[in-house]
Each structure stands twice: as C-alpha cells, then as structure tokens.
Amino acid sequence: MQTHFSPLTLAYNRLMANSFKSFTGASILGMADAADLDDAALAQALFHAPQAIVSHGTETDPVFCYANEQALMLWEIDWEAFTRLPSRLSAESASDIQSDRDTLLKAALARGWVDDYAGVRISSTGRRFHIRNTTLWNVVDSLGVHHGQAAFIRDWRFL
Incomplete structure (x- = not known):
C-alpha cells in the first residue's frame, strides 16, 4: 500500500481541501468541488494535480506530512523521505530567508491564510527554485483544531 493513499492521509486531504x-472561498481543485468527491477520488485528484501541494504538521519544528506528485518531483525526493523532513529545511538556511519564512507562517496562522506568496526553496539535491503565486493556509478541522499548514504552489522556476 502506498502511504500517500493511507486512511490517515485520505482524512488529512479532506481537511486540507475543506480548510x-x-x-x-475557492475549491482547491479549481472548477471541481472537492466536496463532490469521495476521499479516494479527492486523494487521487490532489496527488496528481499540476500544482505543487505540501503540508506540515504542528510540531515545534514542523515536519512535512504531505506532498503531492508535483511537489515530490520539485523537491527531488520520495514520499518517505519528504514526510520525515522538517519544513524549515525546504528553504535555504540563511537567517534572512528563514526569518521571512517564519514571518509568513505566523501571518498565515493569525489570519488563516496568505495569498500570492513567493520565495526561494531548495530541493533534496541542493537545486534552488523560486516559488510564486503560492497560497499558504491553516489546516483546521470543523471544530477549529489546528492540524498544520499547507501551501498550494501554482508557479515555480529553477534558479
């Protein structure tokens, strides 16, 4: 069984889509409404979406818990390695870059979401890329319990 289609991941996909x-106010699937799909169909649609979608949990040093196929290719990494990676390691370690990233995460946490984010990220092989037109949002359940943060990356270019 592929872990990116496990019951836990299926439930998390639903939380990401609903959040x-x-x-x-928009569907994560564009014109299609995620609410119209069962969990397995939603998981397939998200995993094979042309945009990169990633999410990390709520740990003190958040670790990625989700990446779709496009994100795995972009970060040049497999599911098992990506879902053990602290999300701060997806950006370069320079203090100003980490500070900008931390500011963005805090803004999204306070507001619920941030749109049109851009920044430089680094793949597992050290390849740098610039992400643009990115939405960052909090992943919450129907009771408002915070489960993580996710990013919907619409555009990128390698540096």
Missing part, C-alpha cells in the same frame, strides 16, 4: 475552501 482551503473555508479560508479562500
């Missing part, structure tokens, strides 16, 4: 819709 995205709640904060942005």
